[in-house]
Every structure is written in C-alpha cells, then in structure tokens.
Amino acid sequence: MSLQPSSPAPLPEGGERKGGFQLPPLALYVHIPWCVRKCPYCDFNSHAAGPELPEDAYVDALLADLEADLPAAHGRGLVTIFLGGGTPSLFSARALDRLLNGINRHLAFAPDIEITLEANPGTFEQEKFADYRRLGINRLSIGVQSFQTAQLQALGRIHDGNEAVRAAEMARRAGFDNFNLDLMHGLPGQDVAGALADLRQAVALGPTHLSWYQLTLEPNTLFWSQPPEIPEDDLLWDIQEAGQALLAAEGFVQYETSAYARDDRRARHNLNYWTFGDFLGIGAGAHAKLSDPHGHIRRTWKTRLPKDYLDPDKRFQAGERLLEAAELPFEFMMNALRLTGGVPAELFAQRTGLPLAAIAEPCAAAHAAGLLENDPQLLRPTARGQLFLNDLLQHFLP
Known part of the structure; x- marks a missing residue:
C-alpha cells in the first residue's frame, strides 16, 4: 500500500468563525461489526460471525459510505484512522489493504498518521500481524482483558492467557513498536493480587499503552440480565489504588480516566475525541461528530444491523442531530475533563464557537465544590474531580 500524505488541513475561507471557532482536525472511525462470538459484557454493536465473512461486499459498502460523507470533510485530510469493532482482525490483510487504499483515494493522510x-489474541489472527504492519497500520490495540483462566472464562473470552502473551510478542516481532493492551479489573472472583498479577504480566510484554478499566454491567447485555458476582466497592477501590500505584512505578502516566501511556505514546485517535475534534464514522452503527465552517456541529449515526448496512436499497445514515448552543458546554466538557491534565481554556472557544464567559458560572461552582482547578488558562479537573467526574459534569448540563 502506498499512502499519500496530506499537507496540514487549511482553515475554511475566512479562517476563524463565530466566537473564535476553528474547524477541528479530522479523524476516521471504521466499524467492523463481527466477532467470533458475542461476549456477555459487551454492549457494542457486534454480531457473531458466520462461517464466511462478506469482506468484499462490506469493503464496497464502507467506501460508498465514505464517499457519501466526503462533503463533511471540508477539504481536511485525516490525522488518525481507527479500525474498531467487533473484531476487525477477523478481516484479511487483502480486504484491509483495499479498504485503506480506497480511503486514501478520497482523503489525504497526514504524513505522521496514526x-x-x-485485534483479539486468537492464534489465527496473530498470523496476520506482519501483513497488517506492511499495509501501513502502525498501532495495534489487543483485547486481552485478563491473563487468568478463571477470569477469561467468566468473561466468555475464547482465548487463554498464553495466547494473549503470544499475541503481544508476535505484535512486536511483526514490527509494531506502538501497541495497546486492553485490560479489565473488578472481574468476577478477582482480588487485589489477581488484578496486580494481570497488570504485571501486561507490563512485562512491553506495551506503550494500557487501557485499564473497570468491568461495568451495561443494559442490553447478558451480564445485565444475568449479573455475575463482582467485587464489593471497597475491594474495587483497593484494586484501583494499588493498580494505579503499580503503573506509575512502571513509568505509565495516567492521562485519561482509564488510559495509561509510556514515553508519551498516548492514543492520538482518542485524544482527538477528548479534545472535541471531528471524526467521520463509517460502518454498521458507526457514529460521527462533524463541524462545518460556520460553526454548526452535528452528530450522525449509521444503520446498525450489518444486513441492513449491506442492503443497496437502504441509506447508510440512520439519523443526525444538530447540537444546540446550550448543549455545547456539556458536550465539550464530557470529553475534555476525562483528561487528567485538562485542556487549554482557549480550546473551548475554538471547538464550540462560544466565549469562555458561557461557562464562567458553572466553572466557578465546580471550583467551589473542589472539582475543578482554579486556573483561567486551563480547564482541568482536580484529583477529586477525576474521582467524581459525573458530579463535575453535572455543573455543565444545559
């Protein structure tokens, strides 16, 4: 694959718009909705794969979907692409090569695009890692969740701990010097020692990034209707504190609620979300957040079921909603305040088109409650605000 780089995306004619608004960077999310089987805790738009995946038809649909969305790019190239799911690593390197080349024909790639x-740690998928790297894919996110047999079985995972270890080792051998491991804590039957054993094993595999997050029971999942026995709140707190201390000692900096990076290898695609950047979303059930040069911001979502998404007589887009000005403070803060270091205060005006005065009162109230730092140059949660993020965000509801 030969990727064509983009020059920096220009501002729309006239530069800044209302209230200092600037057209944000643009990313692309691609949703591939199939898994070997549905995990009982998963509330994502994922579906058990049949004996044969409709790779060619789905890539055709993805590219047609993207082409329909091109006007929303407003001349911008892509700074990041994220192939999510589902389990995108079920797709062959050939299919992903055709997809990435097709995307690049429509949208220029930044020279340093991420x-x-x-990927999941199944043996069959590991064999494709080197092929993926040759395509220009330069970051993997491997869904390990745990290395312990009992916990993996409780989560309905199809791999074991040894396969998870081999997946990370094979990623390195394939040339991936930047990869994330997804880990859960607060699992059925887990104690502090078990959670720390998972973290130590993960750290030993040399990832540049860890997503370490607590298992939550979500509606419309098997675990919601048949909940497992998970640790009590006091034990969950002990796990959280001990795990954060271990990761800090190992050189992983917590930069977001559940994200930890070494050597500043933060997930640039996710940072674009958290700084209220724009992103196109293609694929079954994919969501997007898009701005236009006049400062209007809308959210869109695509047809959810794969069979409907592949139906040539149906539209890809299932709905859209224009965000009202009164909603923007909460929409912005819901993302930005996940970052432990916060964001420059001026970014609020650049991304929303609203003056900082629009959030002066809720910021003052959040500071008085000990949830937000008192810094006119920075919107940053306090340590207490990080722990009670929902309480902090309540101050910015319309």
Missing part, C-alpha cells in the same frame, strides 16, 4: 487496528 492507524490503529483492534
């Missing part, structure tokens, strides 16, 4: 692929 292209992430989600």
Whole structure:
C-alpha cells in the first residue's frame, strides 16, 4: 500500500468563525461489526460471525459510505484512522489493504498518521500481524482483558492467557513498536493480587499503552440480565489504588480516566475525541461528530444491523442531530475533563464557537465544590474531580 500524505488541513475561507471557532482536525472511525462470538459484557454493536465473512461486499459498502460523507470533510485530510469493532482482525490483510487504499483515494493522510487496528489474541489472527504492519497500520490495540483462566472464562473470552502473551510478542516481532493492551479489573472472583498479577504480566510484554478499566454491567447485555458476582466497592477501590500505584512505578502516566501511556505514546485517535475534534464514522452503527465552517456541529449515526448496512436499497445514515448552543458546554466538557491534565481554556472557544464567559458560572461552582482547578488558562479537573467526574459534569448540563 502506498499512502499519500496530506499537507496540514487549511482553515475554511475566512479562517476563524463565530466566537473564535476553528474547524477541528479530522479523524476516521471504521466499524467492523463481527466477532467470533458475542461476549456477555459487551454492549457494542457486534454480531457473531458466520462461517464466511462478506469482506468484499462490506469493503464496497464502507467506501460508498465514505464517499457519501466526503462533503463533511471540508477539504481536511485525516490525522488518525481507527479500525474498531467487533473484531476487525477477523478481516484479511487483502480486504484491509483495499479498504485503506480506497480511503486514501478520497482523503489525504497526514504524513505522521496514526492507524490503529483492534485485534483479539486468537492464534489465527496473530498470523496476520506482519501483513497488517506492511499495509501501513502502525498501532495495534489487543483485547486481552485478563491473563487468568478463571477470569477469561467468566468473561466468555475464547482465548487463554498464553495466547494473549503470544499475541503481544508476535505484535512486536511483526514490527509494531506502538501497541495497546486492553485490560479489565473488578472481574468476577478477582482480588487485589489477581488484578496486580494481570497488570504485571501486561507490563512485562512491553506495551506503550494500557487501557485499564473497570468491568461495568451495561443494559442490553447478558451480564445485565444475568449479573455475575463482582467485587464489593471497597475491594474495587483497593484494586484501583494499588493498580494505579503499580503503573506509575512502571513509568505509565495516567492521562485519561482509564488510559495509561509510556514515553508519551498516548492514543492520538482518542485524544482527538477528548479534545472535541471531528471524526467521520463509517460502518454498521458507526457514529460521527462533524463541524462545518460556520460553526454548526452535528452528530450522525449509521444503520446498525450489518444486513441492513449491506442492503443497496437502504441509506447508510440512520439519523443526525444538530447540537444546540446550550448543549455545547456539556458536550465539550464530557470529553475534555476525562483528561487528567485538562485542556487549554482557549480550546473551548475554538471547538464550540462560544466565549469562555458561557461557562464562567458553572466553572466557578465546580471550583467551589473542589472539582475543578482554579486556573483561567486551563480547564482541568482536580484529583477529586477525576474521582467524581459525573458530579463535575453535572455543573455543565444545559
């Protein structure tokens, strides 16, 4: 694959718009909705794969979907691409090569573009890692969740701990010097020692990034209707504190609620979300957040079921909603305040087109409650605000 780089995306004619608004960077999310089987905790738009995946038809649909969305790019190239799911690593390198080349024909790639692929540790998928790297995919996110047999079985995972270890080792051998491991804590039957054993094993594999997050029981999942026995709150707190201390000692900096990076290898695609950047979303059930040069911001979502998405007589887009000005403070803060270091205060005006005065009162109230730092140059949660993020965000509801 030969990727064509983009020059920096220009501002729309006239430069800044209302209230200092600037057209944000643009990323692309691609949703591939199939898994070997549905995990009982998963509330993502994922579906058990049949004996044969419709790779060619789905890539055709993805590229047609992207082409329909091109006017929303407003001349911008892509700074990141994230291939998520589902399990995108079920797709062959041939299919992903055709997809990436097709995307690049429509949208220029930044010279240092980050292209992430989600992968699971099944042996069959590991064999494709080197092929993926040759395509220009330069970051993997491997869904390990745990290395312990009992916990993996409780989560309905189809791999074991040894396969998870081999997946990370093979990623390195394939040339991936930047990869993330997804780990859960607060699992059925887990104690502090078990959670720390998972973290130590993960750190030993040399990832540049760890997503370490607590298992939550989500509606419309098997775990919601048949909940497992998970640790009590006091034990969850002990796990959280001990795990954060271990990761800090190992050189992983917590830069977001559940994200830890070494050597500043933060997930650039996710940072674009958290700084209220724009992103196109293609694929079954994919969501997007898009701005236009006049400062209007809308959210869109695509047809959810794969069979409907592949139906040539149906539209890809299932709906859209224009964000009202009164919603923007909460929409912005819901993302930005996940970052432990916060964001420059001026970014609020650049991304929303609203003056800082629009959030002066809720910021003052959040500071008085000990949830937000008192810094006119920075919107940053306090340590207490990080722990009670929902309480902090309540101050910015319309």
